[in-house]
Amino acid sequence: MELCDTPAYELAVLLRQKRTTATEILNSCLARIEAVDGRPGTLEPQPATLPEDAGKVHAFITLMKTHAMQQAQAVDEKLAAGEDPGPLAGIPVTIKDIFCVRGAPATAASRILANFVAPYTATPVTRLEQAGAVVLGKVNLDEFTYGSSNESSAFQPSTRNPWNPERVPGGSSGGSTASVAAGEAPLSLGTDTAGSIRQPAAFCGVVGLKPTYGRVSRYGLIAFASSLDCPGPVARNVTDAALMLQAIAGPDPQDATAANVPVPDYLAVLDEGVRGLRIGLSPDYFRITYPNPETGEMEEQPVPEEMTAAVRRAAKLLAEMGAEIVEDVPMPNTRYGIPAYFVISRVEAASNLHRYDGVKYGYRTPDAQNDLRLMYRRSRGQGFGPQPKLRILMGMYVSAAQYSAQYYNRALKVRSLIRRDFDQVFDRSGRYRLDALLTPTTPTTAFPMAAVYGNSVMMQYADQLTVPANHAGVPGLSFPGGLAADGMPIGLQLLGPDFSEATLLRIARSYELATESDAWRKVKPKVLR
Amino acid sequence: MTDTISRAMFDHLVDLAALELTPAEAEYLLQQMNNQLKSIAELVAIPLDEDTPIASHGVPYTAEMSPQLRLDLVRPCPNVDEILAQAPQVNERYVIVPDIPHATLE
Numbered sequence: 278m279e280l281c282d283t284p285a286y287e288l289a290v291l292l293r294q295k296r297t298t299a300t301e302i303l304n305s306c307l308a309r310i311e312a313v314d315g316r317p318g319t320l321e322p323q324p325a326t327l328p329e330d331a332g333k334v335h336a337f338i339t340l341m342k343t344h345a346m347q348q349a350q351a352v353d354e355k356l357a358a359g360e361d362p363g364p365l366a367g368i369p370v371t372i373k374d375i376f377c378v379r380g381a382p383a384t385a386a387s388r389i390l391a392n393f394v395a396p397y398t399a400t401p402v403t404r405l406e407q408a409g410a411v412v413l414g415k416v417n418l419d420e421f422t423y424g425s426s427n428e429s430s431a432f433q434p435s436t437r438n439p440w441n442p443e444r445v446p447g448g449s450s451g452g453s454t455a456s457v458a459a460g461e462a463p464l465s466l467g468t469d470t471a472g473s474i475r476q477p478a479a480f481c482g483v484v485g486l487k488p489t490y491g492r493v494s495r496y497g498l499i500a501f502a503s504s505l506d507c508p509g510p511v512a513r514n515v516t517d518a519a520l521m522l523q524a525i526a527g528p529d530p531q532d533a534t535a536a537n538v539p540v541p542d543y544l545a546v547l548d549e550g551v552r553g554l555r556i557g558l559s560p561d562y563f564r565i566t567y568p569n570p571e572t573g574e575m576e577e578q579p580v581p582e583e584m585t586a587a588v589r590r591a592a593k594l595l596a597e598m599g600a601e602i603v604e605d606v607p608m609p610n611t612r613y614g615i616p617a618y619f620v621i622s623r624v625e626a627a628s629n630l631h632r633y634d635g636v637k638y639g640y641r642t643p644d645a646q647n648d649l650r651l652m653y654r655r656s657r658g659q660g661f662g663p664q665p666k667l668r669i670l671m672g673m674y675v676s677a678a679q680y681s682a683q684y685y686n687r688a689l690k691v692r693s694l695i696r697r698d699f700d701q702v703f704d705r706s707g708r709y710r711l712d713a714l715l716t717p718t719t720p721t722t723a724f725p726m727a728a729v730y731g732n733s734v735m736m737q738y739a740d741q742l743t744v745p746a747n748h749a750g751v752p753g754l755s756f757p758g759g760l761a762a763d764g765m766p767i768g769l770q771l772l773g774p775d776f777s778e779a780t781l782l783r784i785a786r787s788y789e790l791a792t793e794s795d796a797w798r799k800v801k802p803k804v805l806r
Numbered sequence: 807m808t809d810t811i812s813r814a815m816f817d818h819l820v821d822l823a824a825l826e827l828t829p830a831e832a833e834y835l836l837q838q839m840n841n842q843l844k845s846i847a848e849l850v851a852i853p854l855d856e857d858t859p860i861a862s863h864g865v866p867y868t869a870e871m872s873p874q875l876r877l878d879l880v881r882p883c884p885n886v887d888e889i890l891a892q893a894p895q896v897n898e899r900y901v902i903v904p905d906i907p908h909a910t911l912e
Contacts, residue, residue: 396885396888504863536867538871573844612848616845616846616849636903639892647904649904649907652903654825666823667835669825670835670839671839673819684846686860691852693860694858695864696861696864734841747864748861750864751864
């Protein structure tokens with residue numbers, strides 16, 4: 278196995294045993310990037326498409342090769358001097374280009390921030406660096422994270438799915454999950470506002486963890502919906518996700534919502550098994566409700582049989598290992614997650630996007646030298662793509678004085694109902710007393726490029742099974758659960774009570790062990806075959 | 807009955823949002839907003855008790871888990887020039903903007 282395909286926790290051991298160096302690990306990742314990534318995303322690439330773009334991953338916007346080489350060298354020097362270089366020493370990590378890293382562009386995949394160079398570093402990135410990780414570069418995403426496919430990025434070509442480059446990688450952390458799936462880096466830092474870590478993790482066959490809201494600091498994260506945004510790890514296996522969460526979690530004086538809750542030792546309990554844990558299955562997560570694209574009427578459909586079968590098989594394996602499976606758990610407000618999200622996230626996004634005005638930083642139009650108001654309108658009109666514009670306008674509409682009671686206040690009340698669903702099933706003295714819910718992560722596998730993009734309603738419904746956790750603030754973990762008939766990965770999701778990441782990781786690790794010898798685990802993404 | 811965003815309402819929002827749109831963009835955005843509104847209409851049908859609380863966060867922040875607020879102290883910024891260098895137009899460390907046109911208040 279090449280170093281770039283080796284799990285982070287194994288690399289950490291190899292490094293300490295002096296069987297490899299941080300520089301060798303980095304060179305292996307750089308060689309993989311050279312082989313599979315193709316040209317990085319840019320504004321208006323000339324020409325727009327090249328024959329050699331086909332079959333490439335296009336995960337990167339900014340490859341920070343020199344910076345990464347310096348960091349790897351520093352790790353090697355520490356090791357040579359007998360110093361402790363940190364738990365993630367020499368592990369390359371990609372960063373979703375929505376986080377600030379001092380001295381590097383922070384584009385949010387938008388023209389309006391294309392020329393912005395971050396003057397400070399986000400807390401989760403600082404913590405990764407303090408743990409010895411090597412920051413390899415900034416990876417692509419949907420513009421300002423607004424999407425579920427990566428196609429809305431202003432930096433084209435947008436990221437493709439390593440399992441089939443004709444399919445989307447999911448989003449918005451599609452650059453993160455694709456870079457990890459393709460072996461360009463063992464770890465990536467993503468964000469999840471409605472499923473933006475878990476959905477692309479499912480689509481790309483990797484592990485993605487949305488921690489409890491407040492578990493990981495948002496300082497240095499370019500805000501989308503401030504009450505929903507969660508930074509979290511993307512990895513190829515559960516142990517690596519635990520290793521990364523250990524490094525980035527915890528209180529932060531720079532973020533008043535970073536909860537003052539001690540961080541447990543995630544690795545210490547990872548192999549404790551599932552005996553005695555109560556894991557629920559809810560019929561409300563085996564069906565989706567969505568508007569018919571023709572009529573607009575709401576329709577209900579079961580999730581595809583192969584997704585249901587993957588969840589059922591996981592439940593059976595976990596039961597054989599001693600977990601108690603609880604059937605028919607009611608989560609009746611799941612279906613309202615997307616309508617409520619349409620309101621809450623838009624209001625928060627509109628508020629956060631008002632700061633981009635062409636004055637202090639970012640894009641300013643060259644076409645309005647003598648009129649401030651025209652400069653605002655043109656800079657924002659030319660700088661934002663369609664998805665940010667849509668969120669600004671919708672957010673302003675649903676929060677307008679005459680509509681806010683009907684929409685915004687109502688959505689915030691529905692958010693309470695969604696939270697109540699989780700409180701009731703996780704209540705220690707309640708009827709269900711669950712440790713976790715087991716569900717499919719997504720209603721489908723990765724869809725073809727251009728199949729959904731442009732239809733903002735259908736794109737949003739890709740997050741139907743992930744968004745309730747964001748409303749409720751609870752943690753959610755997506756992990757690979759097999760391959761579908763179309764050859765694309767299926768993601769399984771665990772949802773748990775606040776700050777129960779250790780339990781979710783434990784359950785997923787047990788499943789990983791139980792399926793270790795499954796044939797699908799030997800199949801590689803198409804770009805690596 | 808679903809509300810519909812009229813063209814006049816849309817134009818008003820565009821003005822408030824300080825966005826200059828092409829006609830094609832405006833048409834696409836208005837259509838998408840009305841499609842989203844149909845989905846949002848589901849919320850209106852949900853029976854809600856008068857006393858259902860609003861939730862601004864999912865996780866309830868107790869006193870123990872809420873971090874202490876930082877003291878409101880002035881701190882020197884170590885990289886003022888680096889930050890000023892991000893501004894599109896600067897003159898002697900002042901950020902420059904185009905003229906603000908005079909408008910007669912109605």
